[in-house]
Amino acid sequence: xxxxxxxxxxxxxxxxxxxxxxxxxxxxxxxxxxxxxxxxxxxxxxxxxxxxxxxxxxxxxxxxxxxxxxxxxxxxxxxxxxxxxxxxxxxxxxxxxx
Amino acid sequence: xxxxxxxxxxxxxxxxxxxxxxxxxxxxxxxxxxxxxxxxxxxxxxxxxxxxxxxxxxxxxxxxxxxxxxxxxxxxxxxxxxxxxxxxxxxxxxxxxxxxxxxxxxxxxxxxxxxxxxxxxxxxxxxxxxxxxxxxxxxxxxxxxxxxxxxxxxxxxxxxxxxxxxxxxxxxxxxxxxxxxxxxxxxxxxxxxxxxxxxxxxxxxxxxxxxxxxxxxxxxxxxxxxxxxxxxxxxxxxxxxxxxxxxxxxxxxxxxxxxxxxxxxxxxxxxxxxxxxxxxxxxxxxxxxxxxxxxxxxxxxxxxxxxxxxxxxxxxxxxxxxxxxxxxxxxxxxxxxxxxxxxxxxxxxxxxxxxxxxxxxxxxxxxxxxxxxxxxxxxxxxxxxxxxxxxxxxxxxxxxxxxxxxxxxxxxxxxxxxxxxxxxxxxxxxxxxxxxxxxxxxxxxxxxxxxxxxxxxxxxxxxxxxxxxxxxxxx
Numbered sequence: 001x002x003x004x005x006x007x008x009x010x011x012x013x014x015x016x017x018x019x020x021x022x023x024x025x026x027x028x029x030x031x032x033x034x035x036x037x038x039x040x041x042x043x044x045x046x047x048x049x050x051x052x053x054x055x056x057x058x059x060x061x062x063x064x065x066x067x068x069x070x071x072x073x074x075x076x077x078x079x080x081x082x083x084x085x086x087x088x089x090x091x092x093x094x095x096x097x098x
Numbered sequence: 099x100x101x102x103x104x105x106x107x108x109x110x111x112x113x114x115x116x117x118x119x120x121x122x123x124x125x126x127x128x129x130x131x132x133x134x135x136x137x138x139x140x141x142x143x144x145x146x147x148x149x150x151x152x153x154x155x156x157x158x159x160x161x162x163x164x165x166x167x168x169x170x171x172x173x174x175x176x177x178x179x180x181x182x183x184x185x186x187x188x189x190x191x192x193x194x195x196x197x198x199x200x201x202x203x204x205x206x207x208x209x210x211x212x213x214x215x216x217x218x219x220x221x222x223x224x225x226x227x228x229x230x231x232x233x234x235x236x237x238x239x240x241x242x243x244x245x246x247x248x249x250x251x252x253x254x255x256x257x258x259x260x261x262x263x264x265x266x267x268x269x270x271x272x273x274x275x276x277x278x279x280x281x282x283x284x285x286x287x288x289x290x291x292x293x294x295x296x297x298x299x300x301x302x303x304x305x306x307x308x309x310x311x312x313x314x315x316x317x318x319x320x321x322x323x324x325x326x327x328x329x330x331x332x333x334x335x336x337x338x339x340x341x342x343x344x345x346x347x348x349x350x351x352x353x354x355x356x357x358x359x360x361x362x363x364x365x366x367x368x369x370x371x372x373x374x375x376x377x378x379x380x381x382x383x384x385x386x387x388x389x390x391x392x393x394x395x396x397x398x399x400x401x402x403x404x405x406x407x408x409x410x411x412x413x414x415x416x417x418x419x420x421x422x423x424x425x426x427x428x429x430x431x432x433x434x435x436x437x438x439x440x441x442x443x444x445x446x447x448x449x450x451x452x453x454x455x456x457x458x459x460x461x462x463x464x465x466x467x468x469x470x471x472x473x474x475x476x477x478x479x480x481x482x483x484x485x486x487x488x489x490x491x492x493x494x495x496x497x498x499x500x501x502x503x504x505x506x507x508x509x510x511x512x513x514x515x516x517x518x519x520x521x522x523x524x525x526x527x528x529x530x531x532x533x534x535x536x537x538x539x540x541x542x543x544x545x546x547x548x549x550x551x552x553x554x555x556x557x558x559x560x561x562x563x564x565x566x567x568x569x570x571x572x573x
Contacts, residue, residue, distance in 0.1 A: 055532020
């Protein structure tokens with residue numbers, strides 16, 4: 001079933017992407033084609049097959065309890081788009097009127 | 099071009115200074131850059147400082163390391179402390195990592211010198227190295243063609259003789275396919291052999307750092323230096339790369355070696371010139387003593403679909419971190435609204451192919467699609483991995499074309515993502531299975547361009563795999 005405009009809006013909302021109007025038709029067409037292709041997986045009998053998350057068995061291994069010097073806060077601050085007095089400045093996250 | 103092994107030998111003995119080696123490499127980099135756009139950043143100053151330090155170590159009689167003075171290029175999705183790392187994305191155009199990837203730290207500790215950061219498809223998402231915020235990489239032999247990708251800058255830098263050794267990353271073939279297109283060696287080791295700490299993540303259950311080189315033994319040396327468990331990457335394991343195996347040096351160096359040609363990857367869809375090159379290689383391997391048999395990986399027809407469902411799902415999750423709040427290029431919006439700023443910043447900073455993959459991954463993970471797409475793809479992945487293991491059971495290595503075709507003209511597949519994705523069929527089976535794979539030049543195919551032969555081995559069997567590949571490369 002082809003993706004509707006509403007489907008694309010929902011996906012873009014989940015992915016936090018503001019899609020430019022001129023890209024929407026092309027994206028819908030591409031996604032429809034790709035999803036049509038991967039539909040061939042639906043024909044496979046996977047009854048009882050255990051999903052393979054990663055190609056190796058992993059067991060939890062803890063690091064040695066050694067003191068290390070972490071990346072300094074100044075280095076991290078230098079990466080931020082905006083800072084003030086040692087803090088990262090971000091756009092407003094809560095309504096200031098409350 | 100002198101090999102890494104040879105350069106290190108000369109620098110270690112004091113016969114040649116690291117400063118000379120690096121100065122020459124920087125000249126070649128500048129000349130190549132004008133034609134190929136292989137680099138995002140050329141780190142002249144950092145390289146010369148490092149070279150002077152190596153020369154001091156040699157003069158003082160201390161141990162300069164097995165890669166002393168060897169200039170290396172690093173794909174720009176691998177973090178380098180103090181050296182801009184963009185991943186080919188506008189959203190990271192000013193990102194200067196405060197730490198080194200473990201592979202970079204280990205290469206430098208072994209005496210290697212970082213010459214620059216190489217161009218790539220944004221976040222490693224592509225098979226042509228055209229989708230970069232720094233513009234497309236051009237093929238060293240024909241500037242009208244693609245290098246393959248996504249490690250196209252690393253492949254071009256090695257093929258153009260700038261460096262003997264470069265790092266790439268390989269999620270579905272991104273080291274091996276550009277190596278094949280450019281006529282060099284490309285090795286994706288076993289999942290877990292190399293630490294991925296500092297690799298900018300695309301699809302974490304598939305991503306592996308790999309090596310591009312002219313010479314198979316250079317790749318072996320680099321892997322040996324970088325391998326070993328890293329406490330900073332829980333998926334890295336304690337495994338070593340065996341030294342060059344003394345294959346019989348007679349005229350039958352492959353006596354006793356069994357090689358399985360994957361039947362499904364030699365038929366329809368493989369260009370005639372590539373197929374003839376592989377057939378000729380097969381005959382040479384037999385002439386060198388190998389027993390070559392046909393094997394089957396029946397689920398290979400499902401591999402690309404499986405790969406793209408899993409890779410896009412993991413990408414949508416991994417790339418959620420690029421919200422331009424703590425780092426990355428932020429777009430300011432009216433009303434100082436954080437959520438809108440994130441949406442705008444992601445739309446402006448991430449390229450179209452990246453957005454397409456994020457949306458596809460979001461779809462296959464979303465309620466109502468998860469079981470039918472993502473969970474099912476993980477199940478089919480096990481079927482593919484089991485088929486690869488079964489095919490390997492009776493042989494030392496599988497043999498396939500590295501890619502179904504040679505390089506194509508710039509722009510030819512940009513508007514057809516499915517055609518671009520289908521070219522990954524030969525390589526992505528190794529990522530799905532976690533197996534090591536190496537591409538070696540297999541001769542000239544269509545349009546007088548190089549093609550590659552891929553050998554796939556059992557997990558952590560790099561030592562033997564590289565020995566077989568070295569004989570094939572010399573044949």
